[in-house]
Amino acid sequence: MTTKPKKFFDSLIKPFLGGRGKEGKAEEDLEAIAATEQKVFRYEKLVAATRNFSPKQKLGEGGFGPVFRGRLEDGREVAVKQLGRGSRQGAKEFQNEAMLLSRVQHKNVVNLYGYCAHGDDKLLVYEFVQHESLDKLLFSKEGSQCRKTELAWNQRYQVILGVARGLLYLHEDAHTTIIHRDIKASNILLDDRWVPKIADFGMARLFPEDETHVNTRVAGTNGYMAPEYVMHGRLSTKADVFSFGVVVLELVSGRKNSSFNLLPNPDVDSLLEWAWKLYKKGQTLDMIDPAIVSTADPEQVKMCVQVGLLCTQSDPKLRLDMKRVVIILSKKPTVLEEPTRPGIPGSRYRRRSHGMQGSGHSGGESSSGSISATASASTAALTASTSTTLTTPRHASQQERRSLQR
Known part of the structure; x- marks a missing residue:
């Protein structure tokens, strides 16, 4: 299955990297990994x-x-991502995903x-995941009652619990801390035993061990991004935690946060706001x-x-x-602290610790998603509903700030 790793990665990554530096070191590391782990596929x-x-x-x-x-010849089923020719954003995501997942091994990822490079064709080869992505099962409108059951x-x-374990691995147990940046229902795949697997690392970032946070351009999906990330x-890692929290509330309610207008209470702006008000009552x-309802464990819910x-x-x-989170979910429930009002990008709220208002969002839109056994509209497959991926400057615009203060 292997073939000239050095030549392969020269053709794969060099067009995507402007200089050597850290990126060059990453390229060399990836070449070494490919050589030892035999990850290069013949076209x-x-x-x-x-x-x-x-x-x-x-x-x-x-x-x-x-x-x-x-x-494959050895019987393994695979999902093959093919880089769209002329896709500049896809090229960056391709390189990013290849490097970050090279040494990631966890049952929930x-x-x-x-990888494979053949002329202009660049391909990533993944395990094939049997069931549809979580969003297709959770939010499907066709035969929804049957599918949800x-x-x-x-x-x-x-x-x-599985997604929590996968994120814990990425944040603390991987070779270096990885922040996914786009945790959402369409990026969670379910295998033949319904085990969840986190997918689509095109926007993921390595996190420096000696830093509490990094400042970066914002890239993620509307309804899942943390306020401090959107605004500033x-x-x-707490940005992934926020996204995970949204997914948890979606799994409980069967409702999509970005479709908050469908909620039964007209006085709330989002799924988070609705959950918060019900919790307080x-x-x-x-x-x-x-x-x-018939299968739910009230205390677990x-x-x-x-x-x-x-x-x-x-x-x-x-x-x-x-x-x-993993400890709480894995053991008998313990006494948890009381939550305060959740952070809701795009609506008015006050950060108690900072005394400042929350954030909105803006920027270009594109699709983002995951590989699955059926079509899902996303980076790796089509989703049943449209999700908005946002890419914004490091700081929100003056127009955004004014809209938040109104």
């Missing part, structure tokens, strides 16, 4: 595996390019088998997805809502870290 093997990239094998297409289902409460709870470009169980709210606090210092 002919992938052509055969995907039946010459047959339209019948196509799983979907997003900003990155098309994704094809295939079977999608497994990258290898596939994810009974116990399965949803295991998804919450302050990125830390002692009516947490009112937000349970009707499809799982209450705990998950409280965890979700603690993960989406306005002040990142008040949010749980993923180690504590």
Whole structure:
């Protein structure tokens, strides 16, 4: 399966990197990894595996390019991401994903088998994940009642725990801290045993060990991004924690945060606001997805809502870290601190610790998503509904700030 790793990575990465420095070191590291772990695939093997990239094998297409289902000679089923020619953003995501996932190995993170470069064709080869992405099962409007019942409460709870374990690995146990930056339902895949796998690392970032946060351009999906990240470009592991908290509340309610206008209460602006108001009234169980009422464990539901709210606090210092989340979910429920009002980008709220208002969002839009067994509109596959990926400058514009103060 291997072939001239040095030559391969020269053609794969050099067009994407302007200089050597840290990026050059990353390139050399990746070449060494490829040489020792035999991650380079021959183009002919992938052509055969995907039946010459047959339209019948196509799983979907997003900003990155098309994704094809295939079977290798050794019997492994794979999902092959093909870089769309002329896609500058896709090229950056391709390089980023290849480098970050080279040494990542965890049952709750999608497994990258290898890479391939052939002329203008650049491909990433992943394990094939049997079931659809979480958003397709959770938010599908076609036959929604039937599809939602596939994810009974116990399965949803295991998804919450699995994603938490995957994030804990990325934040604390990987070779270096990795911040995903785009944790959402469409980037969580479910295998044949309904085990969740975090996917799509095109926007992920390595995090310096000696830093509390980094300032960066904002890239993520509307409804999942932390306020301090949207407003000021302050990125830390707590940005992933915030996104995780949103996913937890979505799994409990069966409602998508970015579709808050569909909520039954016209006085709330988002799923987070709705969950917060019900929690304060002692009516947490009112937000349970009707499809799982018969299977839900009331105490677990209450705990998950409280965890979700603690993960989406306005002040990142008040949010749980993923180690504590895993401990809470893995053991008998313990006494948790009381959450304050969650941080809700795009609406008015006051950060208690900073005495300042929250953030809005702006910027260009594109699709982002994951590989799955069926089409999902995303970077790796098409989703059932449109998700908005935002890329904004480090600081919000004056117009955004004025709109928040009104």
